[in-house]
Every structure is written in C-alpha cells, then in structure tokens.
Amino acid sequence: MNLLTPLDLGALHLRNRIVMAPMTRSRSDAAAMPNALMAEYYRQRASAGLIVTEGIAPSANGLGYCRTPGIFTDAQVTGWREVTDAVHAEGGCIVAQIMHVGRVASHYNKPEGSETVAPSAVAAKAQMYTDAAGMQAMDEPRALALEEIPAVIEEYREATRKALLAGFDGVELHCTSGYLPAQFLSTGSNQRTDAYGGSVENRARFALEALQAMAQVAGADRVGMRICPGNPFNDLSDADPQETFDYLLAQASTLGLAYLHVIRMPTGPVDNLALAAKHFAGCLIGNESYSLQEADEAVAAGELAAVSFGRPYIGNPDLVTRWEQGLPLAKFDIDTLYTPGPEGYTTYPAADHR
Numbered sequence: 001m002n003l004l005t006p007l008d009l010g011a012l013h014l015r016n017r018i019v020m021a022p023m024t025r026s027r028s029d030a031a032a033m034p035n036a037l038m039a040e041y042y043r044q045r046a047s048a049g050l051i052v053t054e055g056i057a058p059s060a061n062g063l064g065y066c067r068t069p070g071i072f073t074d075a076q077v078t079g080w081r082e083v084t085d086a087v088h089a090e091g092g093c094i095v096a097q098i099m100h101v102g103r104v105a106s107h108y109n110k111p112e113g114s115e116t117v118a119p120s121a122v123a124a125k126a127q128m129y130t131d132a133a134g135m136q137a138m139d140e141p142r143a144l145a146l147e148e149i150p151a152v153i154e155e156y157r158e159a160t161r162k163a164l165l166a167g168f169d170g171v172e173l174h175c176t177s178g179y180l181p182a183q184f185l186s187t188g189s190n191q192r193t194d195a196y197g198g199s200v201e202n203r204a205r206f207a208l209e210a211l212q213a214m215a216q217v218a219g220a221d222r223v224g225m226r227i228c229p230g231n232p233f234n235d236l237s238d239a240d241p242q243e244t245f246d247y248l249l250a251q252a253s254t255l256g257l258a259y260l261h262v263i264r265m266p267t268g269p270v271d272n273l274a275l276a277a278k279h280f281a282g283c284l285i286g287n288e289s290y291s292l293q294e295a296d297e298a299v300a301a302g303e304l305a306a307v308s309f310g311r312p313y314i315g316n317p318d319l320v321t322r323w324e325q326g327l328p329l330a331k332f333d334i335d336t337l338y339t340p341g342p343e344g345y346t347t348y349p350a351a352d353h354r
Contacts, residue, residue, distance in 0.1 A: 002299040003292075004324060007049065007306055009283050010221030010258030012093055012170055014049035017299055018320050019308035021287055022052040022097045022172070022226070024068060026338040027345055032063055032070035032111070034079035039086040040346045044317035046092030049306060052226075052261070053083075055099025055174050058159035059152075060114035062180070064105030064138075066131045067340065071096065071159050077166045084167030095170040095224065096163040098156055098214070102180030103141035103189065104234045108132040116141045117152075119184045119206075120191040124235040129338070138234075146194050149206065152180075157213035160223075170222035170258060171214055173207070178234025181207040185244055188237030204248045211255060220256040224285075228263035229270040241270050249279035259283045261308065273303070292323055318350040327351045 007014040027038055042051060057063045057070040070076050080096070087094045103118035108130035110116070118141035127135045144152065160171050175181040183189040184206035190197050196205050207225075215223045229245040230238075238244055249260070262276045262284055276284055283305035286298060295307035312319055315332030322329060330351075336344020 001324070002296050003307065004320075007283075009050070009224070009285075009305065010170075010256075011219060012050065012095070012222065012258055014093055014306065015091065016049040016320060017306035018049050018323070019285055019306050020045050020048040020051040020313045021308035021310035022054050022174070023310050023314070024054045024065060024338070025345060026065065026067040027340065028067050028069040030067070031075075032057060032060075032068065033076055034069045034083055036082065037342055037346060038069070039082045042083050042094065043086035043090055044346065044350075045313055045319070046087045046090035046094075047318065047320040048092065048313070051087060051092060051094040052172055052224075052308065053094065053097050055097050055101075055179075056159070056163075058098050058100055058155040060111050061117055062100035062155065063110050063114065064101035064116070065128060066109045067338075071098075071162045071166065072155070077162050080163070080166035080168070088167065093169050095172050095222075096159075096166070096168045097172040097174050097226070098159050098163070099174040100152070100155065100180040102183045103138065104128070104178050105139050105141075106130050106136045107139055108136055117144050117148075118142075118180070119144065119189060119196065122189055122191065124178065124189075126235045143192075146196070149196060153206070153209045153213050156210040157217055160214045160217040164218060170224065171218055172224040172226055172261060173211055173214060175207050175225050176228040176231050176233075176263060178231075178236040181210060182231075182236055185248065186236050186238040188235075188239075200244055200247045203244065204251065207248060208251055211252060211257070215255055215257070221258050223255075223257050224259040224261055225252060225257060226261040226263070227272070227276070228265060229272050229275060230265055230268040231263065242275065245270065245275055246279060249276060253279060253281045257282055259285050259305065261285045261287060263287045277303070315348045317348055322351055
C-alpha cells in the first residue's frame with residue numbers, strides 16, 4: 001500500500017503517509033491547559049505517520065471555544081511536553097497547529113483580561129457553544145490598530161518557540177475555517193484601508209508574516225500551513241478566493257515550507273487541490289473524506305504526498321494497523337465529540353489484531 005511507505009516532509013520524518021488531521025475535541029481545562037488525558041489520546045494514535053494537533057491558541061486573545069488549549073504559558077509548555085513525550089515514546093511524529101481564532105469567539109469562553117480582536121470590527125454571524133451560557137452569538141471584535149499587528153505576529157513566533165520547547169517536531173499555521181489569518185485574507189471580514197487591507201497583496205500580508213515568523217524560529221522545513229479556499233465556515237466570505245489564494249500560495253511557495261495541508265471542497269467555488277498543485281512547489285497533504293482506496297491512488301499518482309484523516313481517527317486509534325490488516329473500522333459516538341472526560345475520547349479500543 002502506497003500510504004504505508006515512509007515520507008520526508010522537509011525535516012519531518014514520517015514512517016507512513018497516513019496523517020491524523022487536526023480536530024478540536026474540547027478536553028483541556030478552563031485554563032487552556034493540556035493534560036494527561038490528552039497525552040493518552042494522542043499516544044493511542046501515534047502510529048500515524050504524522051499527528052497534527054487540535055488548534056492551539058498562541059495567546060489568551062487567541063482563544064474562543066470552550067475547553068481548548070493554549071501554548072502561551074510555561075505551564076502549558078510543560079503540559080504539552082507530556083503529550084509529545086507520549087507520542088515520541090511510540091515512535092510518532094507530532095506538530096502543533098497554531099490557531100488564533102480572532103473574531104470566532106465568545107467572551108464566555110475566554111479568560112479574564114483577554115479580548116476578541118480581528119482585522120475589522122465585523123462580527124461573525126454565527127453562534128458557538130459555551131459551558132457557562134449554552135449557545136451564544138459570537139462577540140463583536142475590536143479592530144486591531146496598525147501598530148498592534150506586529151505584536152500579534154510575535155505571538156505566532158513565540159508560540160513556535162514554546163512548541164519546540166514542548167518537544168513538537170514542527171508547527172502548522174491554521175489559515176482557514178474563518179480564523180484570524182483567514183479573516184485578514186477575506187474581503188468580507190477585512191475592511192481595512194491600511195497596509196493589511198484592500199489589495200490581495202495587503203490582505204495576504206498577515207498570513208505571510210506569520211509564516212515567516214514561525215519559519216525564523218523553527219526553520220521553514222518544520223512549518224506547514226492548512227488552507228481551504230472558498231470555505232464559508234464561521235461566516236467567512238471573499239469576493240475572489242481564486243485570486244486571493246493564487247497570490248498567497250505563490251508567495252508561500254518561495255518560503256521552503258515542509259508542506260501545504262489542503263482541504264478539498266468538491267462543490268466549492270475553487271478547485272483547491274488543482275490550485276495548490278499549480279502554485280505550491282512543495283509537498284501536498286490532502287484532506288476531507290478520502291476513502292482508503294482513493295487516498296492510496298492519489299499518493300500512487302503523485303498527486304499528494306500524504307493524506308490526512310479526521311473522523312476515522314476518532315473511533316479508531318489504531319487506524320494504520322486496521323487498514324494494514326484489512327480490518328473493519330469502528331464507528332464513533334457523535335454525542336461525545338466535545339464533552340469533557342475520557343468517554344468517547346480515550347475509550348475507543350484497538351481492534352483484535354491477531
């Protein structure tokens with residue numbers, strides 16, 4: 001099977017081409033702390049060629065959902081070290097996905113003293129769950145002043161430094177799903193008239209500067225980026241996603257990144273995989289609803305270097321072995337995707353591999 005062959009993504013050494021996709025699972029505590037339960041969850045799935053963690057906030061302002069982790073305190077670094085040690089003990093490779101949610105936030109889910117910021121003071125027309133008050137409208141953000149933006153870029157740099165201290169093998173910039181870099185990229189959420197708004201060159205500036213800051217710390221060959229042009233999630237809209245990503249990827253391709261992680265959208269406004277292949281010279285990881293056969297064929301054809309899987313990894317911690325041995329996949333419980341505690345998180349058993 002082509003998916004079971006080794007792969008080098010920049011400085012990342014994968015023993016197979018089956019990637020565990022980033023998935024928010026809401027198991028950290030109120031202080032955005034990773035914990036032993038999370039270490040066990042990732043350890044169970046360490047046979048993946050690469051694990052991309054759930055989104056990790058680079059600052060308190062970067063938090064927005066309930067019970068999601070950060071990497072902006074020394075204690076969080078120590079907690080993540082427990083996770084990376086557990087994965088490495090199983091021979092795995094793991095990168096931290098850095099995710100600043102920007103306007104996709106509720107103050108009910110944010111620590112005291114933090115705020116919700118974005119390119120412009122335009123609220124996302126959507127709701128999110130809070131433990132404190134149930135479903136709530138997302139906050140109206142405060143627009144970042146021009147002189148504040150370098151400090152936000154610095155958050156990505158510092159988060160990368162802390163990720164390496166925590167033992168991560170690399171980092172991934174979350175640049176889709178309506179979060180801060182995507183908010184800067186998109187005309188619907190970016191109404192600025194300064195150096196970070198208006199033209200595509202200006203709107204792409206934030207994401208490119210974040211990538212450059214991360215690469216300066218980790219080396220570009222340990223940095224990836226996740227994209228999904230045309231994705232409307234979290235009330236994101238852009239007048240011309242083709243033009244936006246033509247430019248962004250052409251510029252990103254010059255940085256020598258380890259990989260580009262592309263979410264396909266068969267019914268979207270852009271052929272994301274074709275766009276990525278056209279403009280990005282490095283390795284591509286494909287994502288979204290691939291079957292085993294389809295993924296293996298895409299790798300065999302040279303269309304993708306690897307394929308990431310999300311939902312299959314929820315109920316199948318031993319996904320690689322199940323596919324290797326032709327064993328059936330277990331289903332997962334949708335009701336425990338985001339609930340606290342081990343149930344539906346670390347309680348899925350491995351198959352009988354006899």
